[in-house]
Amino acid sequence: MTSGPAIAGPSDVGRALAERVRRVGAEVAGPAADSVDRDARFPREGIDALRAAGLLAAYVPPEYGGSGCTVSDLSVLCRTLGEFCASTAMVFAMHQIQVACIVRHGATSPFFRDYLQDLVRDGRLIASATTEAGVGGDLRSSVCAVETDGDQFRLEKNATVISYGEHVDDVLATARRGPDASPNDQVLVLVRRPGLDLKPNGTWDTLGMRGTCSLGFLLTATGRVDQIIPVPFSDISNLTMLPVSHIVWSSLWLGIATDAVNRARSYVRLSARKTPGTVPPAAVRLAEVYVALGEIAATVESAVRDYEANLDDADAMASLGMAIRMNNLKVSVSRGVLDVIAGALSICGILGYKNDSPFSVGRHLRDAHSASLMVHNDRILAHTAALLCVYKDA
Amino acid sequence: MDQTELAIRTIIGQFGRLAADAASLDDSSDLYEAGLTSHASVNVMLALEDEFDLEFPERMLRRATFSSIATIRD
Numbered sequence: 001m002t003s004g005p006a007i008a009g010p011s012d013v014g015r016a017l018a019e020r021v022r023r024v025g026a027e028v029a030g031p032a033a034d035s036v037d038r039d040a041r042f043p044r045e046g047i048d049a050l051r052a053a054g055l056l057a058a059y060v061p062p063e064y065g066g067s068g069c070t071v072s073d074l075s076v077l078c079r080t081l082g083e084f085c086a087s088t089a090m091v092f093a094m095h096q097i098q099v100a101c102i103v104r105h106g107a108t109s110p111f112f113r114d115y116l117q118d119l120v121r122d123g124r125l126i127a128s129a130t131t132e133a134g135v136g137g138d139l140r141s142s143v144c145a146v147e148t149d150g151d152q153f154r155l156e157k158n159a160t161v162i163s164y165g166e167h168v169d170d171v172l173a174t175a176r177r178g179p180d181a182s183p184n185d186q187v188l189v190l191v192r193r194p195g196l197d198l199k200p201n202g203t204w205d206t207l208g209m210r211g212t213c214s215l216g217f218l219l220t221a222t223g224r225v226d227q228i229i230p231v232p233f234s235d236i237s238n239l240t241m242l243p244v245s246h247i248v249w250s251s252l253w254l255g256i257a258t259d260a261v262n263r264a265r266s267y268v269r270l271s272a273r274k275t276p277g278t279v280p281p282a283a284v285r286l287a288e289v290y291v292a293l294g295e296i297a298a299t300v301e302s303a304v305r306d307y308e309a310n311l312d313d314a315d316a317m318a319s320l321g322m323a324i325r326m327n328n329l330k331v332s333v334s335r336g337v338l339d340v341i342a343g344a345l346s347i348c349g350i351l352g353y354k355n356d357s358p359f360s361v362g363r364h365l366r367d368a369h370s371a372s373l374m375v376h377n378d379r380i381l382a383h384t385a386a387l388l389c390v391y392k393d394a
Numbered sequence: 395m396d397q398t399e400l401a402i403r404t405i406i407g408q409f410g411r412l413a414a415d416a417a418s419l420d421d422s423s424d425l426y427e428a429g430l431t432s433h434a435s436v437n438v439m440l441a442l443e444d445e446f447d448l449e450f451p452e453r454m455l456r457r458a459t460f461s462s463i464a465t466i467r468d
Contacts (some may be wrong), residue, residue, distance in 0.1 A: 064400075090398055141431070182413045184426070185427050185429070232426075235425060315456055320452070353416060383433075389440060390443075390450070391452070391455070392449065392452045392455070
């Protein structure tokens with residue numbers, strides 16, 4: 001179980017996976033977190049441990065050899081990892097988004113059924129290439145196009161960001177359906193070595209989330225046309241990629257805030273032991289922060305329930321109401337965690353401010369600042385604003 | 395082509411920001427394949443509501459409703 005207010009409803013499978021993730025977090029990812037952050041390096045040991053524990057295939061259905069967990073379970077796993085190392089949690093979360101897109105939309109194709117078995121057997125790590133130079137950050141628009149010749153394709157994409165691209169086995173990339181297709185007539189294509197070449201471009205020396213190594217890449221790929229997911233990207237995006245992204249991201253941000261609050265709790269406990277019989281003044285502030293953390297957990301939990309309840313209703317999933325609720329989740333949680341971590345810093349005082357104290361929350365604060373910027377909240381709010389012009393329900 | 399269809403085509407031409415000319419589309423052409431973005435579809439909805447003095451109920455605010463000239467008309 002995660003400490004702090006619980007997210008309801010993990011399945012038995014999810015509970016077993018959560019225990020494994022907690023062990024990886026406590027024994028591997030957590031101890032490496034400071035070095036990953038300091039050196040802005042890929043959290044190799046954490047990802048290797050997750051792979052060895054079969055957790056990269058957590059969402060793959062049992063018929064392909066995976067654990068078949070739910071998105072609700074993924075939420076718990078991401079939150080748990082987020083308590084130990086935000087970069088490891090973000091790599092894990094982004095990988096699971098790609099897996100979910102393949103499981104939900106690729107499983108009608110023999111290629112992707114085989115691929116899911118490879119993914120389980122080899123513990124393959126998948127990255128995402130949805131952004132591109134020249135589209136202004138709009139992932140529903142592509143410049144590059146899949147060029148097909150018989151049963152072969154070729155793709156060249158100037159990807160402004162492929163997180164952990166240098167450490168990845170396979171990449172899911174968006175592209176126009178063909179050279180004559182309009183910018184938003186997109187497909188999602190799985191590109192893999194040896195037919196994949198990634199030339200890094202730029203640097204990743206950031207305030208936080210330093211281990212995600214989100215460089216730009218010039219992507220060149222060739223392969224067979226059956227590597228294209230046989231569903232328009234607009235559907236994949238509406239039904240799976242967007243809602244699952246907002247859920248797993250929000251969950252790991254909640255994990256970052258949960259650990260900051262745990263550090264503040266330890267600090268308050270320590271103070272309380274020094275003055276038995278008197279509740280330390282910082283305890284009142286801790287109580288306030290705990291309320292805010294509970295609100296964020298409830299927001300995540302309700303979005304997960306909403307998603308799970310409408311999972312098989314394509315109309316409901318693609319509705320304006322669902323898009324608005326998922327946008328709200330992202331904006332609300334990304335703002336809320338910053339307040340909670342700032343509260344934890346205030347409780348721990350100078351020991352929270354110092355980087356080398358057990359009550360340090362500096363990394364938490366820096367990592368959490370990415371939440372409102374990576375997919376900028378202004379972009380999300382602008383999208384909601386447009387939808388609200390026609391949306392009628394309460 | 396009747397008045398309703400003409401009005402729909404005019405609105406799509408004005409607000410749909412399609413790659414193709416709205417007048418040349420078939421009734422059943424997929425507007426999203428022709429380049430209708432979700433943002434542009436909101437503007438098309440608003441313009442249709444104004445032109446025909448109606449409000450699309452929430453259950454009709456679906457991608458399928460706005461996927462072609464024929465489905466908008468229905």
